[in-house]
Amino acid sequence: MGNFIGHAAPGCFFMFFGLWWTIRYSVMWASRLGGRTTRSAHEACCCSGPLRFLKRVPIEGLVKMTIATGGIIFEQLVAHWILIDPKTGHFHILGNWQHTxxxxxxxLNGFCDVLIxxxxPLPSGIDFATLSLAVSVEGLLFFYHLHGRTDLDVHVHQxxxxxxxxSVAVTGLEAWNPRTVHLPMLRAALAMLQGTWLWQAGFILYPxxxxxxxxxxxxxxxxxxxMAFCWHILGILLFMCVVYTVVYHIYQAKEKQLGTDLELGTAVFTHAADTLGLRSGLANVSPISMTSDIKC
Structure with a gap:
């Protein structure tokens, strides 16, 4: 990470997942606030074959594994997989090995996501536990990464x-309470904060x-x-509010459309039953299952 790209690349990694989690859990939060007992708008949209297939693909885990593997390869293109220089007997580009x-x-965390x-058959919460472990290792390596640096360099990394x-605490708590929405949103904010601050560090240390x-x-x-660090926090919170507002209104529009489809399906089915003289059997028919057949 001894250059601008070395800070910007992992910054993009954290910003991507921060945005991904923000959108994902905004949808979850909006659905809980809606409180509908019928099929959700998300389920209605994912009813078609290709989208249903993509829903089953472990995209998050695969992306983590791909980016992490790319980061390892990028770091070792410089270190050449040499930990100890055979000529001098000293460690060889140890900073790159820390990043590796x-x-x-x-x-490892991405691999656990894919397995889940x-x-x-993995223990419950192992995905959050390994994520907490990964962030812990990141913090440990950064903490002992500052020897002999200038004051501003040390301050930026602190x-x-x-x-x-x-982030370590939040992901650790999620392992015990994975169904909450507040902790994932906090995780998303902290991930984006790491990402934007890595970019800021790159501009400061390696303009x-x-x-x-x-x-x-x-x-x-x-x-x-x-002060700029505080501005990053404020900006991220405002950004997440905007994202949630947009997601909530989109979700409400989908739910409204779904409700209209339910009413339309009920009217069509009632008319057909009247035509066939089967109105007495309507009481035993679920409009939800009827609409499911129509939409899917």
Missing amino acids: TMYAFFL ALKA LLILAIAP PFPGHEWDLENHENMMFVS
């Missing part, structure tokens, strides 16, 4: 650790544009960076 270790634990999606530490270098020993810069 971090990616390996996220690869495939109904493997702020990153402040985003990592609660991609010439002429925009930071004074890494200036105390005012450290004060500004602390």
Whole structure:
């Protein structure tokens, strides 16, 4: 990670999953607030064959494994899989090996996600436990990654650790209470915070544009960076509110359309029953199952 790309790439990883989780759990939250006992709008939309198939594919786990594997390969393109230099007897580019270790634990978490999606006989909550472990390893490696660095460099990474530490606690709690919605939304916010702050760290420590270098020993810069970290938190919370609002209104529109389809299906079926003289049998017919046949 000793360059801008080295910070931006894992930043994209965390931002992607933060956004993914925000949308996913916003839909879940909206469905709970709706409180419908009929088929949800999500189920109605996923009724067709291709979407039903995609719903069963462990996309999240596969994406984690793909990105983590890519990160390992990228780091080892520089380290060449050499831990100890045979000529000097010293460690060889140890920073890249630390990053490889971090990616390996996220690869393990993705593998567990895939196994769970495939109904493997694993302990309950193992996906959250391995995610908590991966984030713990990330925090541990970053904590001991700061020796001999400038004050601003150390401060930027310490702020990153402040985003990592609660992520460990949140994912650990999810292993015990996986059905809550509040903890996943907090996990999403912390993931996006890690992602945006890694990008910010890249711009501060390794500015991609010439002429925009930071004074890494200036105390005012450290004060500004602390304030900027708070701005990141505020911006992420506002962004999540916008995403949830959009998802909620889309969900409500789908639910309204589903309710209209139910009423239309009931009217059509009633008319057909009247025509055939079967109105007395309507009491034993479920409009939901009737609409399911119509839509699917």
